[in-house]
Amino acid sequence: MAVIGSYLKKHTEALVKDVGIEPACTVTGKSKATLGRYYSDNDEHSDRFMPIDAVAQLEQAASYPHVTAALAELRGITLNFEDRRNSTGRKGGVNADVIALAQRFAMLMAEYQESMEDGRISVNEAKRLLKETTMLQQVLVDMKLNLEEESD
Known part of the structure; x- marks a missing residue:
């Protein structure tokens, strides 16, 4: 617990x-x-x-x-986060999602590499990695939504 x-x-x-x-x-x-x-x-x-x-x-x-x-x-459940309240969601479809995914992943890897320079991940470094992971997850959700929209 x-x-x-x-x-x-x-x-x-x-x-x-x-x-x-x-x-x-x-x-x-x-x-x-x-x-x-x-x-x-x-x-x-x-x-x-x-x-x-x-x-x-x-x-x-x-x-x-x-x-x-x-x-x-x-619980091992994946959520489908569809908050588009501000109507400024990214446009451009799957191609834009793939580019955003590559950029976010590169940012995550850069953060990880910087965090591991001293051989351990501090609390602040873990928080930054968590933030980058969450941003990567949001890009994946956008990509999923665009793929679902294109398959309709």
């Missing part, structure tokens, strides 16, 4: 930081301290998690459903 709790706390932190701490307080009606406790890895807060209604409120305001995606990953 400790590994799952730590995993969920990291994604809860990503969610709060995606929205921004001040806006997250406004959206949820919770204080900075309370939100911080939800993703704190201190032993005294190990059994404290964000309520699901607060997660739903924050994910509505976030660019990506961090906690929902983490829960799905823990």
Whole structure:
């Protein structure tokens, strides 16, 4: 359970930081301290998690459903993230997706190479790798959606 709790706390932190701490307080009606406790890895807060209604409120305001995606990953489920609220989704079809995929993968590999220069991955380096991995995942989702659209 400790590994799952730590995993969920990291994604809860990503969610709060995606929205921004001040806006997250406004959206949820919770204080900075309370939100911080939800993703704190201190032993005294190990059994404290964000309520699901607060997660739903924050994910509505976030660019990506961090906690929902983490829960799905823990169950081995792949989500199909189709948030196109801002109508600025990339156009160009599969060819543009392949190019974006290659670029994102190159960025991930560059980040990995830089992280491994000293032979170990620090917490901050792991966070940067996680961010790049998430961006790569979003490109793959876009590519999947374009392939599905083209096959109709």
